[in-house]
Amino acid sequence: MPNVQFAKVREPRHDAAVKAKIFTFVQKLTEDDTTAALHIEPMQQAADSRARTGRVDQFWRAVLYRIDTPTAGTTYVYAGTWPHDQAIERARTRALRINPVTGVIEFYEAIGEGGGAQGVPTASPSLPAPAPKKESYLGTNGYLRPELEALLGFDPAVADALYAATSDDELLAISENRENEWERLAILGLAVLDTIDKIRADLRLDHQEDVPDDASDDERLQKGLEHPAAKMQFTFIDNDEELRRVIEGEDFGAWRVFLHPEQREYATKSRNGAFRLTGGAGTGKTVVLLHRARHLHRANVTGRVILTTFNRSLAEALKRDLERLDGSIVRVEKLGEAGVLVRGVDQLAAAVRDQAGAAFWASAEAVYGSPIEPRNPFDGNQETSFWQSAIDSAGQSLPPQLQSPAFFEGEYLHVVLSQSITTREQYFTARRPGRGVALDRRKRADVWTVIEAYRQATSLAGKMSFAELAAVATATLNAGAMDGAPADHLLVDEGQDLSPLHWGLLRALVAEGPDDLFIAEDSHQRIYGQRVVLSRHGIAIRGRSRRLTLNYRTTQQNLGFAMSVLEGGEYLDVEEGQEEVNGYRSSRRGPAPLLVGNPNATAQYETVAATVRGWIEEGVPPQNIAILARTNSRRDAVKTALAERGVTVSAVISGEGQGASPVVMTMHNAKGQEFSRVVLFDVSEGQMPAPWALDQAAPEERDDVLLRERSLLYVAASRARDELVITWGGEPSVLLSGSWS
Numbered sequence: 001m002p003n004v005q006f007a008k009v010r011e012p013r014h015d016a017a018v019k020a021k022i023f024t025f026v027q028k029l030t031e032d033d034t035t036a037a038l039h040i041e042p043m044q045q046a047a048d049s050r051a052r053t054g055r056v057d058q059f060w061r062a063v064l065y066r067i068d069t070p071t072a073g074t075t076y077v078y079a080g081t082w083p084h085d086q087a088i089e090r091a092r093t094r095a096l097r098i099n100p101v102t103g104v105i106e107f108y109e110a111i112g113e114g115g116g117a118q119g120v121p122t123a124s125p126s127l128p129a130p131a132p133k134k135e136s137y138l139g140t141n142g143y144l145r146p147e148l149e150a151l152l153g154f155d156p157a158v159a160d161a162l163y164a165a166t167s168d169d170e171l172l173a174i175s176e177n178r179e180n181e182w183e184r185l186a187i188l189g190l191a192v193l194d195t196i197d198k199i200r201a202d203l204r205l206d207h208q209e210d211v212p213d214d215a216s217d218d219e220r221l222q223k224g225l226e227h228p229a230a231k232m233q234f235t236f237i238d239n240d241e242e243l244r245r246v247i248e249g250e251d252f253g254a255w256r257v258f259l260h261p262e263q264r265e266y267a268t269k270s271r272n273g274a275f276r277l278t279g280g281a282g283t284g285k286t287v288v289l290l291h292r293a294r295h296l297h298r299a300n301v302t303g304r305v306i307l308t309t310f311n312r313s314l315a316e317a318l319k320r321d322l323e324r325l326d327g328s329i330v331r332v333e334k335l336g337e338a339g340v341l342v343r344g345v346d347q348l349a350a351a352v353r354d355q356a357g358a359a360f361w362a363s364a365e366a367v368y369g370s371p372i373e374p375r376n377p378f379d380g381n382q383e384t385s386f387w388q389s390a391i392d393s394a395g396q397s398l399p400p401q402l403q404s405p406a407f408f409e410g411e412y413l414h415v416v417l418s419q420s421i422t423t424r425e426q427y428f429t430a431r432r433p434g435r436g437v438a439l440d441r442r443k444r445a446d447v448w449t450v451i452e453a454y455r456q457a458t459s460l461a462g463k464m465s466f467a468e469l470a471a472v473a474t475a476t477l478n479a480g481a482m483d484g485a486p487a488d489h490l491l492v493d494e495g496q497d498l499s500p501l502h503w504g505l506l507r508a509l510v511a512e513g514p515d516d517l518f519i520a521e522d523s524h525q526r527i528y529g530q531r532v533v534l535s536r537h538g539i540a541i542r543g544r545s546r547r548l549t550l551n552y553r554t555t556q557q558n559l560g561f562a563m564s565v566l567e568g569g570e571y572l573d574v575e576e577g578q579e580e581v582n583g584y585r586s587s588r589r590g591p592a593p594l595l596v597g598n599p600n601a602t603a604q605y606e607t608v609a610a611t612v613r614g615w616i617e618e619g620v621p622p623q624n625i626a627i628l629a630r631t632n633s634r635r636d637a638v639k640t641a642l643a644e645r646g647v648t649v650s651a652v653i654s655g656e657g658q659g660a661s662p663v664v665m666t667m668h669n670a671k672g673q674e675f676s677r678v679v680l681f682d683v684s685e686g687q688m689p690a691p692w693a694l695d696q697a698a699p700e701e702r703d704d705v706l707l708r709e710r711s712l713l714y715v716a717a718s719r720a721r722d723e724l725v726i727t728w729g730g731e732p733s734v735l736l737s738g739s740w741s
């Protein structure tokens with residue numbers, strides 16, 4: 001029975017009926033390639049004697065390459081389905097070969113009279129004619145023409161065209177027409193002026209497959225399919241499920257199959273301890289986590305893998321995607337079971353509570369100074385109300401700026417719970433790193449009085465915060481109440497938004513060792529809480545940190561705008577290093593983001609309504625459109641205003657939208673999501689940065705609040721895959737004053 005390797009090529013978009021026929025065709029091919037109905041036919045005078053076409057139906061033909069080796073038998077490389085004549089033309093003119101410089105398997109266009117002599121390279125007709133009169137973009141930036149051929153393996157004609165390009169845009173236009181993924185990404189690297197060495201390293205072009213000297217051409221091709229750079233474009237079809245995913249997935253499903261060599265390495269390589277994967281919004285961090293979860297699970301089915309993220313709705317999305325990636329992964333519902341457990345981080349604390357039973361409430365002694373009776377977590381904004389009442393009743397002697405629930409929530413979480421402080425005396429000498437405001441002994445005594453009042457009132461009400469839940473869960477695990485750590489591998493998404501108590505909990509859930517913690521995070525996207533330094537929570541990264549820079553989600557134009565929002569912010573990462581902003585790139589291009597100022601609120605509503613209406617008329621599926629607002633009340637206001645203008649949108653409170661209408665949600669709720677078209681609504685002075693967020697913050701925390709507002713706009717802007725519109729009424733927000741134009 002032949003094997004099938006599926007190659008990602010730019011074939012025509014197929015409707016469901018054709019896809020079903022392709023599915024049946026490939027299925028039959030894997031069963032028996034001599035089946036007459038498949039019409040597997042060699043090409044006359046073809047550039048590659050391996051080229052074949054096969055009959056999908058009367059109109060459509062598949063293009064195939066047949067490789068025969070003694071060890072692997074027959075392999076067909078499936079290279080897309082085309083209308084009859086086009087398929088013949090492609091099969092006749094395109095060869096499959098090993099790039100002589102890099103060893104990567106590739107499609108190679110060789111054209112000549114009547115089908116062409118085999119192996120004679122010529123420029124693809126899609127290449128623009130060289131324009132020698134103007135200055136070469138690559139030449140001016142210090143690249144040498146021969147390097148493109150000798151070090152990157154470009155065909156001479158392609159190298160000529162690249163060297164003749166006068167701008168990065170011209171380079172990208174060439175890249176869009178190249179057939180091979182490695183070519184497209186190498187050109188993108190050149191466009192953003194990566195060094196040749198970096199391009200070679202990123203795409204693993206230095207990697208050489210181990211092939212004996214006397215290997216046949218077919219054996220070399222077979223081996224070439226294993227090259228890390230080939231895995232971006234070629235995938236082995238294992239079973240019907242995999243085949244269905246590849247055929248039906250198209251671009252949206254590409255993440256499940258075609259990983260960038262860097263992504264593949266991060267998903268599969270074993271690490272000695274905690275590892276941090278950083279990278280801008282849309283660089284595929286979540287994709288790596290999902291693949292890594294599958295990899296760890298497959299490597300040891302008795303292993304206990306936890307995949308966690310900031311909240312429940314993001315965890316639900318991870319669950320769905322894990323299922324899409326591989327339906328055979330054993331998903332479990334309890335801590336300590338073999339398989340993959342997907343939970344929000346607070347749900348993990350609740351799982352410890354539920355599974356440890358009485359031991360959990362007994363362990364509360366480490367947090368409160370004495371065991372507690374079972375309690376329920378707060379609902380909604382209850383925590384703030386409890387702090388306010390405690391301040392009102394016991395905090396009147398404090399300076400006014402400390403009489404704020406925000407100050408107390410921060411102090412309680414970052415100082416009291418983080419250090420398991422249970423008495424006034426301990427609090428007098430507690431370290432308060434990163435808390436800004438200094439507290440003398442007198443003030444500390446007053447603060448502690450409020451904390452005691454809060455603890456008393458919450459105890460009476462039978463309530464606790466999620467931070468307290470995490471603290472008690474950590475104490476429970478550290479006391480050994482669950483027979484050792486309940487996980488072997490812990491994978492964390494959205495790490496930048498986790499609190500010190502979350503990190504304490506995660507550390508306690510998995511014992512230190514190889515592949516214990518894998519953390520995906522992006523400091524630029526921190527929109528909740530204070531920055532955390534991981535080493536203070538028993539998590540030592542020590543050089544095991546890497547960054548992804550290729551944006552898979554959005555266009556270069558949207559990316560440029562999103563990055564410009566970050567300008568003016570000072571970002572430190574979780575290892576206290578400067579977070580880098582350079583090097584991000586996208587291979588996709590699109591329209592420039594539209595910034596639309598409006599004289600007043602009514603005009604702004606008109607703008608948003610017209611924009612959404614226009615997109616729907618254009619044929620954009622309504623559920624791929626999102627309007628993002630800074631607050632719940634602005635979300636509700638724009639929903640009502642749009643309804644008054646005949647545009648129905650559904651408000652998303654948490655999780656995903658319902659049904660087939662555009663969604664409106666807060667920027668916070670848009671975290672982790674993506675849409676084709678996005679409106680950032682009311683990015684006006686007086687709305688963003690939110691004045692109330694600044695007012696509520698203690699003076700020394702205002703800079704961080706501002707930074708988070710900047711990050712929030714960045715998160716929101718980076719949700720758009722294709723088009724982005726930013727609106728305001730009156731004056732624009734100061735956050736829009738970056739260098740973007």
Ligand SMILES: Nc1ncnc2c1ncn2[C@@H]1O[C@H](COP(=O)(O)OP(=O)(O)OP(=O)(O)O)[C@@H](O)[C@H]1O
Nearest residue numbers: 254255258259260281282283284285286287552553
């Ligand atoms: N190798 C790939 N091939 C095709 N698409 C990919 C690949 N990797 C990621 N993507 C797509 O890019 C988009 C962003 O990926 P993902 O959500 O993993 O990024 P992220 O870094 O976690 O983003 P954010 O930080 O904004 O949450 C998704 O649509 C994903 O399917």
